[in-house]
Amino acid sequence: MARKSAKIDLLQGTLDLIVLKLLRAGAANGWQLTQSIQAISHGVLDVNYGSLYPALRRLEARGWVSASWASSENNRRARYYQLTAAGRKQLEAERASWERFSQALGLILQSE
Amino acid sequence: MLAALRLRLRALFRGSAMDAELDEELRYHLDAETERNITRGMSPQEAALAARRGFGNPTQLKQEARDSWGRSWLERLVADTRYALRSFRRAPGFAVTVVATIALGLGLNTTAFTIFDAYVLRPMAVRDPASLYQITWHDRGDRVRGFSWRDYEDIRNTREALSESFAFRSIFSRIDSLPAYGQLVSGNFFSMLGVGAALGRTLLASDAAEPGTLAVVVLSYDTWRSRFGGDSSIIGKTIRVRGQAMQVVGVAARGFGGLGDTPLDFWAPATMNDVLFDGDGAFSSHQTEAFWLIGRLRPELTPSQGSAWMMSWLRAHHSDARGRDVPSDATVQSRATSIALTPEFVIFFTPIATAFVLVLLTACANVANMMLARGLARQRELGIRLSLGAARGRLVGQLLTEAVLLAVPAALLGFAISRFTIGGGVRLMFATIPAELGPYLRIVPLAPDGRIFLFMLVAAVTAALLFGLAPALQATRPNIVQATRGDFDTDIRPSRLRNSLIVAQVTTCVLLLVCAGILFRGVGRMQQMEIGIQTHGVVRLDLQEHPGARARVLQLLHDRPDVRMLGAASDPPFGRRFPTVPGGAVNGPVQPISYDFVTGSYFGLFGIPIIRGRTFTAQEERAGAAVVIVSDATARALWPGREPVGQVVRLTIDSTSGALAPFRSRREATVIGVAANVVLGTVIDPLDSPVAYYPSSAENGDMPVLMRVTGPQGLAARRIDSALAQRVPGSVEELHTIDDYMYGGIYPFRATYWIAGALGVIALLLTLTGVYGVLSYVVAQRRKELGIRIALGASAWKLVGLVLGQSMRLCAIGLVAGTVLALGVARLFEANIVRLDTYEPAAFAGGALLVMLCCLVASYIPSRRAGKADPMEALRSG
Numbered sequence: 001m002a003r004k005s006a007k008i009d010l011l012q013g014t015l016d017l018i019v020l021k022l023l024r025a026g027a028a029n030g031w032q033l034t035q036s037i038q039a040i041s042h043g044v045l046d047v048n049y050g051s052l053y054p055a056l057r058r059l060e061a062r063g064w065v066s067a068s069w070a071s072s073e074n075n076r077r078a079r080y081y082q083l084t085a086a087g088r089k090q091l092e093a094e095r096a097s098w099e100r101f102s103q104a105l106g107l108i109l110q111s112e
Numbered sequence: 113m114l115a116a117l118r119l120r121l122r123a124l125f126r127g128s129a130m131d132a133e134l135d136e137e138l139r140y141h142l143d144a145e146t147e148r149n150i151t152r153g154m155s156p157q158e159a160a161l162a163a164r165r166g167f168g169n170p171t172q173l174k175q176e177a178r179d180s181w182g183r184s185w186l187e188r189l190v191a192d193t194r195y196a197l198r199s200f201r202r203a204p205g206f207a208v209t210v211v212a213t214i215a216l217g218l219g220l221n222t223t224a225f226t227i228f229d230a231y232v233l234r235p236m237a238v239r240d241p242a243s244l245y246q247i248t249w250h251d252r253g254d255r256v257r258g259f260s261w262r263d264y265e266d267i268r269n270t271r272e273a274l275s276e277s278f279a280f281r282s283i284f285s286r287i288d289s290l291p292a293y294g295q296l297v298s299g300n301f302f303s304m305l306g307v308g309a310a311l312g313r314t315l316l317a318s319d320a321a322e323p324g325t326l327a328v329v330v331l332s333y334d335t336w337r338s339r340f341g342g343d344s345s346i347i348g349k350t351i352r353v354r355g356q357a358m359q360v361v362g363v364a365a366r367g368f369g370g371l372g373d374t375p376l377d378f379w380a381p382a383t384m385n386d387v388l389f390d391g392d393g394a395f396s397s398h399q400t401e402a403f404w405l406i407g408r409l410r411p412e413l414t415p416s417q418g419s420a421w422m423m424s425w426l427r428a429h430h431s432d433a434r435g436r437d438v439p440s441d442a443t444v445q446s447r448a449t450s451i452a453l454t455p456e457f458v459i460f461f462t463p464i465a466t467a468f469v470l471v472l473l474t475a476c477a478n479v480a481n482m483m484l485a486r487g488l489a490r491q492r493e494l495g496i497r498l499s500l501g502a503a504r505g506r507l508v509g510q511l512l513t514e515a516v517l518l519a520v521p522a523a524l525l526g527f528a529i530s531r532f533t534i535g536g537g538v539r540l541m542f543a544t545i546p547a548e549l550g551p552y553l554r555i556v557p558l559a560p561d562g563r564i565f566l567f568m569l570v571a572a573v574t575a576a577l578l579f580g581l582a583p584a585l586q587a588t589r590p591n592i593v594q595a596t597r598g599d600f601d602t603d604i605r606p607s608r609l610r611n612s613l614i615v616a617q618v619t620t621c622v623l624l625l626v627c628a629g630i631l632f633r634g635v636g637r638m639q640q641m642e643i644g645i646q647t648h649g650v651v652r653l654d655l656q657e658h659p660g661a662r663a664r665v666l667q668l669l670h671d672r673p674d675v676r677m678l679g680a681a682s683d684p685p686f687g688r689r690f691p692t693v694p695g696g697a698v699n700g701p702v703q704p705i706s707y708d709f710v711t712g713s714y715f716g717l718f719g720i721p722i723i724r725g726r727t728f729t730a731q732e733e734r735a736g737a738a739v740v741i742v743s744d745a746t747a748r749a750l751w752p753g754r755e756p757v758g759q760v761v762r763l764t765i766d767s768t769s770g771a772l773a774p775f776r777s778r779r780e781a782t783v784i785g786v787a788a789n790v791v792l793g794t795v796i797d798p799l800d801s802p803v804a805y806y807p808s809s810a811e812n813g814d815m816p817v818l819m820r821v822t823g824p825q826g827l828a829a830r831r832i833d834s835a836l837a838q839r840v841p842g843s844v845e846e847l848h849t850i851d852d853y854m855y856g857g858i859y860p861f862r863a864t865y866w867i868a869g870a871l872g873v874i875a876l877l878l879t880l881t882g883v884y885g886v887l888s889y890v891v892a893q894r895r896k897e898l899g900i901r902i903a904l905g906a907s908a909w910k911l912v913g914l915v916l917g918q919s920m921r922l923c924a925i926g927l928v929a930g931t932v933l934a935l936g937v938a939r940l941f942e943a944n945i946v947r948l949d950t951y952e953p954a955a956f957a958g959g960a961l962l963v964m965l966c967c968l969v970a971s972y973i974p975s976r977r978a979g980k981a982d983p984m985e986a987l988r989s990g
Binding site for chain 2: 029030031034035049053057072074076077078079
């Protein structure tokens with residue numbers, strides 16, 4: 001239970017940023033993305049799968065990622081997502097704004 | 113962006129396939145997760161359960177995923193459309209009424225716009241029409257002046273403000289006994305406008321190089337088809353223009369009818385001017401200003417810069433002008449379309465456009481009322497949907513979708529109506545004008561084009577917003593608590609909006625009908641008015657001048673037994689407004705005096721009594737003696753209370769002015785007679801404006817010949833026409849009875865009152881159905897209340913009176929407003945048309961009474977229903 005309580009709910013809108021960042025490394029399917037998030041954040045970030053798939057569709061509708069069917073490592077058909085050029089640009093923009101935000105938040109929290 | 117759109121469209125049309133894709137993707141995720149859980153040591157069941165737990169609510173997930181595809185707004189639209197269509201199926205009568213009503217309004221407006229478009233908006237079918245400008249100038253005497261051939265050549269060759277220019281003058285002639293409109297043009301006319309030949313060739317620069325040498329003519333395509341049957345052997349043949357044999361060298365490209373508002377029949381070289389207009393002298397040593405000028409303004413110049421350049425040119429080239437001949441201003445006017453959109457034109461067109469728009473608004477008001485009523489009837493449905501959480505914007509959107517769905521078929525039907533009214537209107541016009549005048553009518557093609565479709569689109573959407581938005585906003589404003597109870601009785605007081613719509617309709621109706629009434633009475637008066645002359649039996653003959661023809665024609669007419677009297681006048685009645693010259697009594701104030709050059713027989717010919725003195729003698733006619741006959745009104749104005757015969761009329765003209773040359777020898781003329789007052793010039797001129805008649809002989813050129821004939825005047829005119837065609841071919845330019853001219857003058861008013869009347873009747877019908885519909889609805893809504901009133905002892909008549917009173921109050925407000933507006937419009941009429949008696953009590957009373965009666969009828973039927981309200985029903989449902 002203690003471990004569970006250490007998990008953090010995702011901030012609104014940060015899931016998009018995370019997905020874009022992960023896809024920068026290469027194409028991945030939905031399940032792989034959830035695994036990566038857990039692994040990289042050492043299990044701190046708890047991604048509700050229920051919000052991952054709508055997020056992927058949203059990114060696709062905006063043209064930031066493209067999707068195609070391909071066979072996975074266990075030889076089954078899986079939907080793979082890939083970053084588009086527009087997505088790359090969006091990632092840079094979102095990363096920059098996140099950094100500004102976290103710096104500002106850091107300043108506020110450190111001030112007495 | 114494109115990929116995203118593709119995705120959305122795919123989502124719309126292949127939604128189920130995408131759902132299946134999502135399912136498969138989620139299944140894969142579950143399986144992969146389960147597998148991983150198993151490798152971590154869970155039992156298969158446990159593993160599957162844990163995997164599923166990660167998802168939460170799968171249905172919600174799918175819905176969210178679907179929404180994020182952006183499928184929703186399109187889906188909403190489709191759903192709204194489907195919903196609206198279903199509701200139309202439930203109430204087909206409603207849908208049909210709305211579509212028909214709006215279509216009627218839209219159709220009429222499209223008709224008006226089509227005509228406006230054809231004349232004002234459609235660019236001429238020539239090269240770069242936007243750069244074409246006509247140059248005119250005025251002198252200090254405020255006369256419009258043209259250009260001599262020398263002027264034209266100078267302007268063309270300097271190329272300073274105008275990169276190119278051509279000269280032209282209008283010419284009217286009979287060709288094969290039918291009237292034909294043409295232009296004499298400089299040789300660069302066709303090449304400058306980029307108009308080619310459909311057959312043969314167009315005019316070339318070499319055609320207009322030497323004065324009077326090349327008698328060639330180019331026909332317009334339409335004329336070639338209609339008059340010459342599209343016969344291609346026409347090339348090389350000879351036709352007679354003003355009696356002069358001219359060789360047809362070509363047919364201009366299809367769709368080209370010149371740059372004016374009257375499609376032309378033919379073009380000939382400007383250098384033929386002196387041959388066709390005998391003795392005009394445009395190419396003599398003292399060149400007359402016979403020509404007008406149209407040029408291409410250099411793109412870097414504005415029209416006002418162009419006119420500034422023109423003024424400097426005029427000052428340089430008319431430096432020797434004196435007095436009234438000095439240039440005062442130059443006008444540069446666009447010729448990109450038939451009629452330039454000048455302020456004068458806007459003033460002329462606005463009342464017409466307003467009348468049409470008012471009808472469309474009446475139709476919109478009607479539909480808005482129906483939609484309001486329907487919206488209220490659907491309030492329960494809307495209320496329930498609101499209380500179930502539908503956003504207000506969503507409901508408004510849905511009602512607007514309905515409105516647009518009604519407007520689209522209405523636009524289509526309206527387009528059909530407009531095509532029908534245009535075709536019918538043109539036919540009706542030709543059918544109703546005197547047959548003699550039919551061949552003179554020229555109408556530009558009224559085919560629909562992109563602008564008309566755009567207009568319909570904009571008008572239909574605007575109409576949809578007008579009739580859809582207000583009711584949509586109003587209908588979605590119910591109190592949720594009441595809505596779910598289905599209890600609206602406290603909210604059904606006829607809204608202010610609905611009342612004001614009815615008032616506006618009644619106002620429009622009264623306005624249109626009163627205007628129609630004023631015009632109707634006015635035209636009736638014009639036909640029977642005291643014009644002071646006996647027009648019946650007088651025939652006017654305009655001759656095409658060529659040497660010797662006039663004398664022979666006069667001799668021939670003199671010898672004919674059916675010609676009782678022969679005379680001439682420079683301005684016969686009902687031709688044009690009489691020209692004026694400044695003058696007055698000796699030592700008296702100077703005022704504009706209308707003048708006419710007439711033969712001594714003129715007064716006898718028209719039965720105008722000579723009240724005092726005598727008419728002109730033959731010697732005075734021939735000599736152009738310094739004598740004058742004035743009208744009774746003139747005599748009273750110039751010499752009040754004195755004997756007019758023997759007085760002197762002094763004209764204030766300067767000696768250099770060329771146009772007033774005939775007055776040079778009679779700057780002071782002795783009054784020898786006083787004639788009774790008559791109408792001058794046109795049907796709208798007053799009876800008693802001052803006029804002076806100067807003597808002139810019928811042999812003098814340029815004066816229309818007048819004759820009083822025996823027997824039926826139309827028949828006599830035709831006989832004389834054919835006799836002249838045989839004996840002196842090509843001598844007749846026009847030959848009609850004076851009555852024809854008078855009808856022609858009245859015709860525009862007659863047409864206007866027909867149009868105003870038709871619009872008024874349509875508006876009346878719309879108002880009638882509007883009042884009826886709204887009251888029916890109100891009565892139906894108040895049935896419970898009315899039933900209770902009856903149960904409490906109110907008499908049926910009292911209830912009828914209650915409902916009638918309510919509608920008549922609205923009607924009364926509309927009547928007053930409409931009458932006040934009509935008074936304002938009447939004032940406008942009066943400012944422009946002198947002979948129209950605009951404060952016509954019959955027209956005002958008639959229009960108002962008609963509208964009131966109709967309102968009464970329209971509200972009586974629903975109100976009787978109110979009297980029959982069943983108290984039992986009210987008590988049961990209560």
